[in-house]
Amino acid sequence: MMIYELTELTKIYDNRTVLDLPCLAIEENRIYALLGPNGAGKTTLLNILGFLDAPTSGAMQYRSRPVGFTEKTLQALRRKVVVVHQHPILFTTSVFKNLEFGLKIRKISPQNRTRIIEEALDMVGMRNFASARAHRLSGGETQRVALARALALSPEVFLCDEPTASVDAENQAIIINLLRQINVEKKISIVFTTHDRTQAAGIAHQTLVLDHGKLVRAGYENIFSAVIDQDCRGKCVYTLSPNVSLFVGTQGAKPKDRRIRISIDPNKIKFCPETRQESGNNFLQGTIRQVMSENGYIRVLIDSGIWVTVMISPGEYRQHGFLVGDTVQYTIPPEAIHTTV
């Protein structure tokens, strides 16, 4: 069952369209990762999904019922959905009272409140902090208490804005495991934003990529800013950095010097055994910085002045036998390059 269905939804701030979604459906009981660069509209979308902001135009359905953006309707819906912000703020009182706030509003009895709060704090490993002053907690602890505060309300949907962005590695692992756990055990649907593609691929059932307020092909990585230029033969190239220009074929005339964003399909990038200087085939060289196994594929991160992710099969990986630190050559065919905006 779809929990959210968005149609022709836009959000405009100061005559600037920050969100433009022709169609988006979010399924129940699944984890969605929302990827995209800063200013892509991730937080705006999260706030709309959390019923904190109304869209400028378009329609939204929650559990197949149209959402009317009146204060009364939104308030009822907000009790089913919780947003945990990137830098959550705790009320200047004890941890216990922070968790109690939402429960009191929902008129939960004091005995049940205590039990629920203890359970929620247990889940995030903060049981011993119940009586601590909330504003004296560290960043990671604050993030965990904010998650517990949301968790205590047993929401249908959990919306987290970069839940691991400003915490240390230990707390990141705790938070990621917690998201998995609540999705599996409590059947809570989760939408979280992140810049970390590896993290997104690791825990999300589905990844959505936003760029300039628009959904771009999900799963695509390698998003870069580029300037449209011409090479010495007058052919169209995209310049990503002073040392990296990509030939994109002769697919129609494009205005020179215009800045665009492109994505490169990591599955279509091919490793080559030797260096060749055919600019038409976009041969690049770089140093392998990271190799990891992911969902039946091998992800190879290459530093070529720009950071390029390549996805290859385990068989192909064994054939090449790459190690971290090796210098490799690879080719980006024009059909792997897509203009996102």
Add this chain to the structure above:
Amino acid sequence: MDFFIDSFASALLLVLSLDPEMISIVGVSIRVSISSTLIAGLFGVPMGFVIAFGEWPGKPMVITILNTLLALPTVVIGLFVYAFISRRGIFGPFDLLYTQGAIVLGQVILIIPVVTAFTVAAISRIDERYRRTAMTLGANRIQTAWVVFREARFGIMAAIVAAFGRVISEVGISMMLGGNIKGFTRTMTTAMALEYDKGSFTLAVALGIILLGLSFGMNLLFHFFQGRSRI
């Protein structure tokens, strides 16, 4: 210099001996100041909250006017209120002139802008995330407003303390509307002015010491609340 030292020593003795006349004057001062501060708080805090919390056209202009009223001279208020409560004024029949009520009325007008403007500042300083957090946790508008109020509580307390400090040390309103009647409307500041006129400094210096002590205490409280509001 000897004259000053003698006066100061006599004043200290007067303070330590808890002179009945001095105590009566201090009592009147504190009574009217607390009354006016409480009344101004009752009106000023909600006004400040509404101004800070709401989004409506003309809000910047209202805040500008409020800030201008912070510099309202006490004699102007004295004159203004006098016009209304004197025998020929529209509130003449209430016989308010030269009563503690008249002083309270004038002082309330003096410090409502102080309480309101400081409350606006205290509420505006509260992080927007508190409001959004309360909303996402399911709070309605009133519950959300209460969260913001709670977070601004120390700033609002500081506003009240600042207002009390303003009225306890003002002289124009107390003199013009209270009339400096001994044992009834004589406050610390009007008594000091009178003693100065008489050339008798002992009581004036003694009251000055108490007034300074009170102001110091108020400032300590003010900084305490201001400090807490930045937590």
